[in-house]
Amino acid sequence: MAKRCERLEGSRARSVLSGAEAVLFDCDGVLWRGEAAVPGAAEAVRRLEAGAGKRLCYVTNNSSRTRGDYTEKLRRLGFPPAQERQVFSSAYCAARYLRAALPPGGAAASAAYVLGGPALSAELQAAGVAHVGAGPAPAPPTLDHAQSGPLDPAVGAVLVGYDPHFSYAKLCLSLRYLMRDPGCLLVATNRDHRLPLEGGRAVPGTGCLVKAVETAAEREAFVIGKPSRYIFDCVVSEFNIDPARTIMVGDRLDTDILMGNTCGLTTLLTLTGVSTLEEVQGHLESSCPERRSLVPDYYVDSIADLLPALQD
Numbered sequence: 001m002a003k004r005c006e007r008l009e010g011s012r013a014r015s016v017l018s019g020a021e022a023v024l025f026d027c028d029g030v031l032w033r034g035e036a037a038v039p040g041a042a043e044a045v046r047r048l049e050a051g052a053g054k055r056l057c058y059v060t061n062n063s064s065r066t067r068g069d070y071t072e073k074l075r076r077l078g079f080p081p082a083q084e085r086q087v088f089s090s091a092y093c094a095a096r097y098l099r100a101a102l103p104p105g106g107a108a109a110s111a112a113y114v115l116g117g118p119a120l121s122a123e124l125q126a127a128g129v130a131h132v133g134a135g136p137a138p139a140p141p142t143l144d145h146a147q148s149g150p151l152d153p154a155v156g157a158v159l160v161g162y163d164p165h166f167s168y169a170k171l172c173l174s175l176r177y178l179m180r181d182p183g184c185l186l187v188a189t190n191r192d193h194r195l196p197l198e199g200g201r202a203v204p205g206t207g208c209l210v211k212a213v214e215t216a217a218e219r220e221a222f223v224i225g226k227p228s229r230y231i232f233d234c235v236v237s238e239f240n241i242d243p244a245r246t247i248m249v250g251d252r253l254d255t256d257i258l259m260g261n262t263c264g265l266t267t268l269l270t271l272t273g274v275s276t277l278e279e280v281q282g283h284l285e286s287s288c289p290e291r292r293s294l295v296p297d298y299y300v301d302s303i304a305d306l307l308p309a310l311q312d
């Protein structure tokens, strides 16, 4: 049935919530904005978990934090305690992907060249994926070295994540690894092209860095994060949830809602983040199937609106 983006309230909210066994939450824009919890969100999460007995998971495209950082942030902002295994970040899932896709450590082409920061490095380390390039504050390789110095013989993949130290020299090294071996994997944590800030401002997202490497390499990256179904497959492999009884809650149509719709989940847009009802309206009025796949089943102004349907 075509999705219509109905407001989720009253008896409909009660029946949709009671039919679900799992709820997947996007984080920034749904549970919090920056360092401020969305008012009422922590109580809604508590009632879903403790009161209604739902399985909860946190699914985020942010590759600049570890799973431990997320459980700590949930605790700090007053959300119910979560285990690290409930957190599916694009950094953790990229590490899982490379562990499966690369040959075992020590073999040829078993390491990754990483454009990313300490959190991405920590997740790779935890998964046992050998890697070079990332670090807390890596000294950018000189341009001469990047263009003609020796390459690490162990590199069999280039992973692009959020990298505040991104540089032309790193772009050169990425291209050299990808051109040296056509079998070298090109993997991206996510394609978010903008990260919104308060006051209508924004900064460029990881998608801009991914595009730079793809353009140089003339290849398309395999994407881990939403809207890719890979990140949802990670959730399923860990918790064996039934897509037909799972709700995806997100603030972005082109990542959260598209992934949920593609994977057969019930989708719920919250208006506390990036996307607006005007955008949904434009997609609803379009006959283009790609745009129709961005329309959620339901929306709420904030997940706090679910509180009346979740009375203890």
Ligand code: PLP
Binding pocket: 026, 027, 028, 029, 059, 060, 061, 062, 063, 064, 162, 190, 192, 195, 205, 206
């Ligand atoms: N990437 C980075 C680097 C971010 O800081 C954020 C949000 O803070 C995101 C992606 C988007 O994360 P989410 O999928 O939780 O909205």
Ligand code: CA
Binding pocket: 026, 027, 028, 029, 030, 250, 251, 252, 273
């Ligand atoms: Ca978000």
